[in-house]
Amino acid sequence: MTATIQTLEPAERPPTTMSSRLDGELLEVSMGPQHPSTHGVFRMNVALEGEIVRKLKPVFGYLHRNHEKIGENATYLSSMPYTDRLDYFCSMTNNWAYALSVEKLAGIEVPERAEYLRVILAELTRLQNHASLLGFLLSDMGAWGTPLMYAFRERENILDLFESLSGSRMMCDYMRFGGCRVDADDAWLGRAKKIVDLFPKFLDEFEELILQNEIVIARTQNVGKLSPELAINAGITGPMLRACGVNYDVRKVDGYGIYPRFKFRIPLGDHGDTYDRLMMRALEMHESVEILKQALAQIQPGPVVNPKVKLRAFRPPVGEAYGRIEGPKGELGFYLISDGGPNPYRYRVRPPSFINLTVLEDLCLGHTVADVMVILGSVDIVMGEVDR
Amino acid sequence: MESLEQIKNRAELAARGAKIDIVVNPGPAQQSSLLIDNEHAAAVAQFLRNHPALTFDYCSNATGVDWLDRVIKKTTKVKTVVDGVEKEVDQTIEEKIPGYLEAVYHLYSMKHKHGPLIIRMRTANRTDGARLPSLTPIWRSAELQEREIFDLYGIHFEGHPDLRRILMWDEFVDHPMRKDYREPDDYEWEPTPHDDVLEKAKQHYTPRPQLDGAENVTAQPQ
Amino acid sequence: MIGTGILKGMAVTARNFVGSYFEKERLITVQYPEERIPLPENYRNFPILIYDNDPEAGLRCVACKICEKECPPQCIYITKSDDKKPDYMGKPQFYPKVFDIDISVCMSCQICVEVCPFEAIKMDKDFELSKRERFDALLLRKEELSKSNEYYHRIHPVEAAAVDTNLAEAAAAAQAKKKAAAAAAAAKPTPVTPNPTTTSAPGSTSVPGATPPESSSSPTKS
Numbered sequence: 001m002t003a004t005i006q007t008l009e010p011a012e013r014p015p016t017t018m019s020s021r022l023d024g025e026l027l028e029v030s031m032g033p034q035h036p037s038t039h040g041v042f043r044m045n046v047a048l049e050g051e052i053v054r055k056l057k058p059v060f061g062y063l064h065r066n067h068e069k070i071g072e073n074a075t076y077l078s079s080m081p082y083t084d085r086l087d088y089f090c091s092m093t094n095n096w097a098y099a100l101s102v103e104k105l106a107g108i109e110v111p112e113r114a115e116y117l118r119v120i121l122a123e124l125t126r127l128q129n130h131a132s133l134l135g136f137l138l139s140d141m142g143a144w145g146t147p148l149m150y151a152f153r154e155r156e157n158i159l160d161l162f163e164s165l166s167g168s169r170m171m172c173d174y175m176r177f178g179g180c181r182v183d184a185d186d187a188w189l190g191r192a193k194k195i196v197d198l199f200p201k202f203l204d205e206f207e208e209l210i211l212q213n214e215i216v217i218a219r220t221q222n223v224g225k226l227s228p229e230l231a232i233n234a235g236i237t238g239p240m241l242r243a244c245g246v247n248y249d250v251r252k253v254d255g256y257g258i259y260p261r262f263k264f265r266i267p268l269g270d271h272g273d274t275y276d277r278l279m280m281r282a283l284e285m286h287e288s289v290e291i292l293k294q295a296l297a298q299i300q301p302g303p304v305v306n307p308k309v310k311l312r313a314f315r316p317p318v319g320e321a322y323g324r325i326e327g328p329k330g331e332l333g334f335y336l337i338s339d340g341g342p343n344p345y346r347y348r349v350r351p352p353s354f355i356n357l358t359v360l361e362d363l364c365l366g367h368t369v370a371d372v373m374v375i376l377g378s379v380d381i382v383m384g385e386v387d388r
Numbered sequence: 389m390e391s392l393e394q395i396k397n398r399a400e401l402a403a404r405g406a407k408i409d410i411v412v413n414p415g416p417a418q419q420s421s422l423l424i425d426n427e428h429a430a431a432v433a434q435f436l437r438n439h440p441a442l443t444f445d446y447c448s449n450a451t452g453v454d455w456l457d458r459v460i461k462k463t464t465k466v467k468t469v470v471d472g473v474e475k476e477v478d479q480t481i482e483e484k485i486p487g488y489l490e491a492v493y494h495l496y497s498m499k500h501k502h503g504p505l506i507i508r509m510r511t512a513n514r515t516d517g518a519r520l521p522s523l524t525p526i527w528r529s530a531e532l533q534e535r536e537i538f539d540l541y542g543i544h545f546e547g548h549p550d551l552r553r554i555l556m557w558d559e560f561v562d563h564p565m566r567k568d569y570r571e572p573d574d575y576e577w578e579p580t581p582h583d584d585v586l587e588k589a590k591q592h593y594t595p596r597p598q599l600d601g602a603e604n605v606t607a608q609p610q
Numbered sequence: 611m612i613g614t615g616i617l618k619g620m621a622v623t624a625r626n627f628v629g630s631y632f633e634k635e636r637l638i639t640v641q642y643p644e645e646r647i648p649l650p651e652n653y654r655n656f657p658i659l660i661y662d663n664d665p666e667a668g669l670r671c672v673a674c675k676i677c678e679k680e681c682p683p684q685c686i687y688i689t690k691s692d693d694k695k696p697d698y699m700g701k702p703q704f705y706p707k708v709f710d711i712d713i714s715v716c717m718s719c720q721i722c723v724e725v726c727p728f729e730a731i732k733m734d735k736d737f738e739l740s741k742r743e744r745f746d747a748l749l750l751r752k753e754e755l756s757k758s759n760e761y762y763h764r765i766h767p768v769e770a771a772a773v774d775t776n777l778a779e780a781a782a783a784a785q786a787k788k789k790a791a792a793a794a795a796a797a798k799p800t801p802v803t804p805n806p807t808t809t810s811a812p813g814s815t816s817v818p819g820a821t822p823p824e825s826s827s828s829p830t831k832s
Contacts, residue, residue: 060554060555061553061554061555061556061557064556066540066555066565068540068565069564070567080415104416105415105416106414106415106416107416108413108418123594155533174512200426230528231496232445232446233445233527233528234527234529234531234532235446235447235527235528235529236529237448246476246502248446248498249455253501283532286477287561316415317414317416318414318415319413319414319415319416320413320415320417320419321415321416321417321419322419322449322494322504323507324448325547331448333448333449333494335449335451335492335494337453338415345453346451346453348449348451350449350451350494355529355533356530358528358529358531358532359528359534387553387555
């Protein structure tokens with residue numbers, strides 16, 4: 001087999017445009033939307049000087065379906081299953097954020113057991129999201145497959161819990177305004193307890209693999225540094241913000257639900273680089289396990305849904321509300337305006353992974369192409385939420 | 389956090405000539421907001437971010453809202469004298485509210501951990517001249533969100549560093565989140581049997597040509 | 611030291627690999643389709659319609675169209691019947707002339723089940739639904755959707771038992787009310803035919819055929 005290389009004569013060369021200069025200065029490369037490391041259909045127009053990124057423009061919209069317009073054309077209840085599809089890794093926290101906003105909008109109380117179930121499910125969601133993120137991040141660094149499979153093994157345990165409770169692994173559609181849809185029986189809570197008790201074992205193994213691995217350290221430390229000032233100004237939230245050393249966690253600040261009852265710490269980073277962001281996930285999982293242990297010990301029997309809330313023909317009073325929770329990826333908010341009708345007049349999602357991408361260019365400038373993938377992986381995006 | 393009136397008074401003092409109204413939220417959430425005039429919006433926003441007691445350094449959410457012209461009917465009981473007898477008569481007042489496009493910002497303070505403070509800007513112009521000042525120079529978190537508002541609502545943010553469409557493709561002409569947006573007939577070609585989409589699609593697409601059977605012949609016998 | 615990370619990684623891999631021969635828990639996959647993991651009780655896939663005894667007459671659905679209205683992706687299509695048939699309580703009700711669910715659109719959210727006041731629509735557990743054709747084969751008609759109560763008991767035993775108790779209670783209450791009404795109307799000699807369907811839980815007695823006269827329902831009307 002002989003390979004023939006076709007060379008173009010200078011006259012045949014396509015005219016160079018502003019965007020693709022091949023004269024040795026800058027080379028524009030379109031990364032994505034089908035690139036395996038972009039975590040979905042996400043594209044970055046990267047201008048390269050050699051292998052160094054000099055410019056990076058993210059291109060969105062490949063998964064855009066105008067979720068907000070769908071929400072305005074559907075009843076309040078009908079939007080609940082659509083929220084599962086925003087960040088399809090964390091449907092429970094999406095449900096909670098939406099339910100919380102509608103409860104604010106209509107002034108609905110939530111029974112105590114439902115609050116406990118919500119905390120348990122949200123923290124389980126955080127565990128499985130962070131675990132799979134670490135797996136993906138290692139995949140991006142070239143540890144293809146194996147760490148991801150270990151992470152997915154744990155994630156699958158948690159998804160089995162979700163499935164046996166809500167009927168679906170990922171599209172849970174579990175929470176309702178004023179509570180939760182079905183109650184969890186003792187057998188389920190026992191299973192959850194067992195999974196939570198075994199989780200630190202996996203974490204220790206995973207941390208031993210990642211955190212002291214010299215390849216991971218070489219690839220992540222001092223890569224993609226973010227200053228706390230820029231992070232605050234650019235509205236970065238979640239583990240990415242706390243990796244810069246800013247102590248801001250909506251669970252502590254707003255104390256929504258029953259989070260003030262639990263003792264947990266907020267891990268903070270020092271350098272704001274990719275390694276810190278990675279560590280932040282590992283440390284947050286330890287704290288989530290702590291919260292879960294407390295919640296599973298404290299939960300008492302009781303009703304799981306407020307009986308006063310109407311399921312059919314639900315109409316909140318005129319007004320508006322912005323509710324937010326600390327999702328695994330950052331602050332997830334829903335801004336709702338009601339005109340008294342069965343559909344929201346305005347239904348807005350504040351997607352954390354979309355806004356966290358604001359600083360993507362700042363993080364990547366001056367790094368190599370291979371680092372772009374690691375940085376993007378550490379931002380933790382899901383395109384269902386970014387493009388909506 | 390200070391009350392909205394205090395913030396309003398302080399901001400009006402700090403930004404000379406700024407006109408700020410309080411928009412009351414009647415719902416149980418009680419999140420009332422400040423309506424800022426467009427001319428002084430940047431100055432007011434600057435003040436809100438930099439004032440040491442307020443320090444709204446974090447703009448969580450920026451979004452657009454489209455309010456069409458609407459009529460609010462208010463029924464009040466009015467005492468009138470009819471034929472010398474005093475009667476209570478229901479009087480309906482129709483209040484016409486002209487439509488406007490609105491940009492809403494939810495501000496929090498990461499330093500003092502308070503919030504939200506909601507600020508709004510409005511423009512009555514719905515055509516391509518819909519313009520509002522950009523707050524991206526003050527809070528960079530509005531960068532992508534203002535692009536999204538521009539894309540979906542068609543509000544031009546003056547002073548935005550990179551105002552382009554973000555979610556829709558560049559050749560798209562309309563602004564789909566506006567309330568009067570009509571989707572084109574052929575926006576979706578998915579012939580589900582009970583869908584009027586099929587009827588709409590039929591108007592745009594010629595039916596498949598009748599096949600002559602040649603496609604069934606797959607292999608020639610050797 | 612360079613290389614220790616790789617050794618550690620290989621150690622973990624070896625532990626999991628060798629361990630899988632000794633610990634059943636380390637084996638996390640099954641050999642589908644020969645082996646299957648039992649589905650949890652709450653598992654849901656696509657909606658089905660429940661009938662008691664007779665697939666045509668015993669259908670619990672009364673074509674109230676609430677599910678059609680609340681369905682988020684609008685995949686349910688119902689046409690109400692012109693006439694009425696007695697339901698499991700003997701009350702004349704409409705029935706669906708057409709009841710179609712487009713499962714290529716359905717997103718398995720279970721909202722139709724929650725909003726149904728008649729326990730008529732439930733979720734199936736059958737997930738092996740691959741079809742060779744995209745449109746009509748995935749549009750399930752009433753005949754394909756109708757499943758017996760026994761089938762429902764088989765797939766959701768706990769939930770179905772609770773539903774049956776609820777329905778039996780409702781039937782008993784209706785029966786008591788009817789008796790009271792009959793006692794009140796005892797002065798008038800109306801020929802109230804004793805309705806066999808109202809005596810006990812659905813599934814134990816049969817409705818079909820015995821179309822009660824229209825007059826028998828009038829006392830039960832509330």
